Amino acid sequence: MQIITAIKEMQEKIAQYKHNGMTIGFVPTMGFLHEGHLSLVQEAKQKADLVVMSIFVNPLQFGPNEDYDRYPRDIVRDEQLAKNAGVDILFYPEVTEMYKDTRYFHISVSGLVDVLCGSKRPGHFDGVVTVLIKLFNIVLPTYAFFGKKDAQQVAVVMKMVEEFNFPIKIIPVETVREEDGLAKSSRNVYLTSEEKQEATVLYKSLQLAKTLIEEGETNSRSIIEKMTRFIQNHSQGNIDYIEIYSFPNLKPLPNLQGHVLVALAVRFTNVRLIDNILLEI
Amino acid sequence: MQIITAIKEMQEKIAQYKHNGMTIGFVPTMGFLHEGHLSLVQEAKQKADLVVMSIFVNPLQFGPNEDYDRYPRDIVRDEQLAKNAGVDILFYPEVTEMYKDTRYFHISVSGLVDVLCGSKRPGHFDGVVTVLIKLFNIVLPTYAFFGKKDAQQVAVVMKMVEEFNFPIKIIPVETVREEDGLAKSSRNVYLTSEEKQEATVLYKSLQLAKTLIEEGETNSRSIIEKMTRFIQNHSQGNIDYIEIYSFPNLKPLPNLQGHVLVALAVRFTNVRLIDNILLEI
Structure with a gap:
């Protein structure tokens, strides 16, 4: 498994794979991987020639009173899990690599986000969409895999890909649960x-x-x-x-x-x- | 020269060309072509294997008191000029093909747009950026060509490509002028x-x-x-x-x-x- 932290290197690698006609399956995550994430990787392996996972705890999608700082992180364990699951490239950028001090372009989502979690987390999906536009442009996936556990996220991403005409197929994947039914998180x-x-x-x-x-x-x-x-x-x-x-x-x-x-x-x-x-x- | 009006058909065609390893030069326009546009095509032909021009008078970038309805249009003449200039594919979608009734995602530009034309045309560059994200995702250009005459547009597009990590090189092209110096428009x-x-x-x-x-x-x-x-x-x-x-x-x-x-x-x-x-x- 290759680990890449620079956007430029990632884009160069992807250009090579694309040039060779390979399809790319993309699993965007915030890390601290569990079986839910790994089931996304399994789906990706079945559908695509190359599986790219990103691990990026995206500050833009956390509100000021949310748990960005204490969101659980364990990159050493994540690397091992990703490798064992068969991820080909792990993209793991720093926050400063993804966001410059000045951001000129701001995305706001309407309609889909005034219900469910969106209504409790103003700006959350604005941040999700912003980072996904970036990640999609960096990874150029053929398919992108999202867990159904965040159903609103799946809905927003499907609409976003449709509205902005990204040539990407969004694949929603079943929630993985403990034996007693508790969804993995x-x-x-x-x-x-x-x-x-x-x-x-x-x-x-x-x-x-x-x-x-x-x-x-x-x-x-x-x-x-x-x-x-x-x-x-x-x-x-x-x-x-x-x-x-x-x-x-x-x-x-x-x-x-x-x-x-x-x-x-x-x-x-x-x-x-x-x-x-x-x-x- | 092929003329394509449907997004889906355009994306399928582009996927084929990409699969064959061709580079794509893109000239987005609002039509009513003049020598300025044609000089963009000449640059594109020198740099890329395939030249795609779009003609789309984008309603989103016109203010309520601006000249969207009376913006000059002449598609018959434009087709001839584009063909003679060596455009390979002319993408000419209807407004209803580009925008659905409900738009869920809204882009606003800050910083770069409170000066020059941007300050006089609130929302103008929001509309420009929105349509360009769509067009870039439809055409997947290697290079995109913009006239320096709209220098603020060049600046906004360069920043947009950088901030959203589009794998596209923006090429600004010299303004074409009448003999007396008047810029073509x-x-x-x-x-x-x-x-x-x-x-x-x-x-x-x-x-x-x-x-x-x-x-x-x-x-x-x-x-x-x-x-x-x-x-x-x-x-x-x-x-x-x-x-x-x-x-x-x-x-x-x-x-x-x-x-x-x-x-x-x-x-x-x-x-x-x-x-x-x-x-x-």
Whole structure:
């Protein structure tokens, strides 16, 4: 596995591979890799000739009161995991390599981001889109792989690629879970063992929603109320949101039809967890 | 010469050419071609294997009180001129092909655009950058060619390519002029013959600035005052601005040193003309 930290070197390498007609699968990450990330790599290996992973904790997508400084980092372990998973090139730039002191161009996302996490994290997706435009131009991927766990991110990236005409296919990949259903997340390390147990309410409440919908429930509000009660009865987590939208347009659904996203965020003492399911009705 | 109107078809064609290892020279235009555009094509032909020209009058870069509707258009003549100049592919999309009803992503430019034309045309460069991101992703050029006549556009595009890491080399090309020095412009057709004569004051005043600087003048204000007097004494044009900045950062210069841009805009009855010179001091 090659490790590259300079944008220029990365672009030169990619130009060579492209020149040789190779397809490129790209897995952008913020590091502290877990099985979720590695499943993205497996998908990428199946689809593309060359797999590029980036590790970059992007300051632009953290709010002033968010956890940029204490976001978990372990590059030594990440390198080993990436190598074992079969990553060909690991792109690992410093913040100063990615952002100059003066930024002249500012991107703002509207519509898709006034719901779910976006509404709680103003500017978050502006930062995500900014770094992805840069990374896409550096890596020139044929395919880019994103975990469905951040469903809003998948929606924003799909729309972004469409609106700006990037010649890239976005591949959403299934969420990887613990045996008890808890979605893998870099932030899970901040849960106490009791909280980790309680945090299974996220997935269980999503399964409850699935069952209700399969049994014919079409009223979003009723489903959300039942999920809320379930979580409150079975954990000490504070619900940040439970929302149901169309996917990928993220619009409220008067009737549950088509691609339906049920998504939630729940806060425990030191950490906020998200999860979702995507249903075809 | 192939004429392509659909983004998808364009991207498929470009993928083929790229696959064959061809370099692509791109000349983005708003049509109503004149010798200035054709000189961009000549440069592109010298540098690249394949020359792509786009013709797209981009509504996003016109203000509500600007001349989008009456911007001159003549696609039949443009096709002939592009073909004769040696363009390989003419990309000519409709507005509805380029922009969907809902746009989720908005770009704003800061710093570079609060001077020169940018300060008089709020949002103009936001629109320019938006369409260029799209066109660059559609055409995937190795080189993109821009006339120096719009020096601020050259500066913005150079910074944009740098900040977003587009793997594209921007090539600024000399302004093409009439024998009397008037810069070629699609908007010149709106000048009366008397105004066309008077409009030579733009270039003459720039030559005056050049002479003053060569003779040792280092004070921008003094140069601007002399240019102003010259234009007022020799034409009925209304000066929109005369400004002197560093290039491409477009910052005021306490002393005239390095790459110096002297730029001006002058209004005649139905049309506003711009011109500039770039000096190395």
